[in-house]
Amino acid sequence: MPPRAPGSDGQHVIVVGAGVGGLCLAQGLRRAGISCAVYERAPGPAWGGYILHMGADGGSALRRCLPEHLYRLYTATSRRSPRRDLVAVLDHHGVELATIPHFGPANDPVLPHTSVHRRTLCQILLSGITDIVHFGHEATGYRHDGGDVVVDFAGGGHARGTLLVGADGINSVVRSRLLPEVAVIPLVEHALLSQAPLTDELADALPAAFEDSFVMIRDPRGTHLAAGLFQPRHAVADAARAAAGVGLDPVEDYVAVSLEITDPDLGPHDFFGAPKGFLHSLMRDAVADWHPSLRLLVDGVAPATIVPRTIRMLPPPATWRTGNVTLLGDAIHAMPPMLGHGANSALRDAAELAAALASGRPVRESLARYESDLRDRTLPLLERALATSPGVTARASR
Incomplete structure (x- = not known):
C-alpha cells in the first residue's frame, strides 16, 4: 500500500479532476498550507477554449484562493465591462423581449469581470502548482484503508490521503461510488x-x-x-x-x-x-x-x-453521510448552462472547502458544514437555471 504524503497538520487531500474547480481548490489548499495532490485522466493540459460567465461567486472564490499576482492576471484577461451585466432575451428577428438579471452583486465594483476564456483561466489556475498536478492518471475507484482513503488508477498505481475530493465532472467516478443512486439526466x-x-x-x-x-x-x-x-x-x-x-x-x-x-x-x-x-x-x-x-x-x-x-444535469442529491470523501462542482450539481451557474458554483465550492479545511475545526465537522451549505445553495440555483428554459424544464421532469 502506498505511503501517504504527509502534511504539517497530518492532512493530505487527494483531488480527482483538474478542471476549474479542482485547480482552484488546489490553489486554495496550497495558500492555506494544506498538503494536496491533483490527479487528472487527460494526458496533459487540454481544456476546451470556450467562454465562462463569471459572477460574484466565481470572482470572490478566485480572489480568496489565488495569489494576488494570478488574481490580477485573471482580471486583466477577463472580458471588458459589458454595457449591461445581464442576460438579454431576443426573438429570432433580433428584437429584445426581456432581460434577466443573473448574479446579483457585481464581483468587482471597479472592474467587473463578467466572463473569461476557459483555457486561459485553467492555465492561470495551474500556474505555481504544476508540482502537485499529475496528468495521465485516470481514477477508476477508491477504497478505505484504516483512516485513509486510497484512489486506484487505470493501469495500476494508487494515491493515499486523509480526504478525497471528486472534482471530476458530471461523469464523476468518485460520485458513482459515493452516491450511486444519483443518475445523470x-x-x-x-x-x-x-x-x-x-x-x-x-x-x-x-x-x-x-x-x-x-x-x-x-x-x-x-x-x-x-x-x-x-x-x-x-x-x-x-x-x-x-x-x-x-x-x-x-x-x-x-x-x-x-x-x-x-x-x-x-x-x-x-x-x-x-x-x-x-x-x-x-x-x-x-x-x-x-x-x-x-x-x-x-x-x-x-x-x-x-x-x-x-x-445534461444532475438531480439535487439527498443528504449523504459525511465521511472522508466529498464532491464539488459538476460532480455533485451539474446544471443547465443557462445563466452560467456551473463554473461559478464549482469555484465557490472550492473556496468554501479550502476555507473549511483550514478552519482548525475537526475535519468531519468542517466537511459536514461544507456539504450542508452546498446542498442549501444548489437547489435554488438549479431551479432558477431550469426556469429560464421551459423546454428544458419539461424534459427534466419526465
Missing part, C-alpha cells in the same frame, strides 16, 4: 458549441444586446441560441508577457455560440462523429429564417471550433 440531445471570430463586419451588424453579458434567442420551433462576446481587457498574449512564468495561449476576440437544434436531419451521420462542415450546415439551416445579422453570426462560425454535445 439528459436534457438537450443536439447542441453545438462554437466560436465566431469577432470581425469588424460582424461587430457592426450584431444587435446592441450583444454588448451585454449574454444573449439568449429562441424561435417558435424551439431552436435556441445562446451567445456571449469575448473581448479581454488586455490582449491575452500581452498579459502573459507581463506575467513572468505564466504561459497563456493567445486568444483573439470572438463570439461564443451555443445552438440547440430540434430534430436535426442527420442523414447517414452520427451526431458526435459528423464532419465539422456538416455540423456547420446544420447550424446554418437551423437559423435560415432568422434576422440577417444573426445568420451572419452563424455563417461566421469557424467550423474547427464546433463541438457537439448533449446538455
Whole structure:
C-alpha cells in the first residue's frame, strides 16, 4: 500500500479532476498550507477554449484562493465591462423581449469581470502548482484503508490521503461510488458549441444586446441560441508577457455560440462523429429564417471550433453521510448552462472547502458544514437555471 504524503497538520487531500474547480481548490489548499495532490485522466493540459460567465461567486472564490499576482492576471484577461451585466432575451428577428438579471452583486465594483476564456483561466489556475498536478492518471475507484482513503488508477498505481475530493465532472467516478443512486439526466440531445471570430463586419451588424453579458434567442420551433462576446481587457498574449512564468495561449476576440437544434436531419451521420462542415450546415439551416445579422453570426462560425454535445444535469442529491470523501462542482450539481451557474458554483465550492479545511475545526465537522451549505445553495440555483428554459424544464421532469 502506498505511503501517504504527509502534511504539517497530518492532512493530505487527494483531488480527482483538474478542471476549474479542482485547480482552484488546489490553489486554495496550497495558500492555506494544506498538503494536496491533483490527479487528472487527460494526458496533459487540454481544456476546451470556450467562454465562462463569471459572477460574484466565481470572482470572490478566485480572489480568496489565488495569489494576488494570478488574481490580477485573471482580471486583466477577463472580458471588458459589458454595457449591461445581464442576460438579454431576443426573438429570432433580433428584437429584445426581456432581460434577466443573473448574479446579483457585481464581483468587482471597479472592474467587473463578467466572463473569461476557459483555457486561459485553467492555465492561470495551474500556474505555481504544476508540482502537485499529475496528468495521465485516470481514477477508476477508491477504497478505505484504516483512516485513509486510497484512489486506484487505470493501469495500476494508487494515491493515499486523509480526504478525497471528486472534482471530476458530471461523469464523476468518485460520485458513482459515493452516491450511486444519483443518475445523470439528459436534457438537450443536439447542441453545438462554437466560436465566431469577432470581425469588424460582424461587430457592426450584431444587435446592441450583444454588448451585454449574454444573449439568449429562441424561435417558435424551439431552436435556441445562446451567445456571449469575448473581448479581454488586455490582449491575452500581452498579459502573459507581463506575467513572468505564466504561459497563456493567445486568444483573439470572438463570439461564443451555443445552438440547440430540434430534430436535426442527420442523414447517414452520427451526431458526435459528423464532419465539422456538416455540423456547420446544420447550424446554418437551423437559423435560415432568422434576422440577417444573426445568420451572419452563424455563417461566421469557424467550423474547427464546433463541438457537439448533449446538455445534461444532475438531480439535487439527498443528504449523504459525511465521511472522508466529498464532491464539488459538476460532480455533485451539474446544471443547465443557462445563466452560467456551473463554473461559478464549482469555484465557490472550492473556496468554501479550502476555507473549511483550514478552519482548525475537526475535519468531519468542517466537511459536514461544507456539504450542508452546498446542498442549501444548489437547489435554488438549479431551479432558477431550469426556469429560464421551459423546454428544458419539461424534459427534466419526465
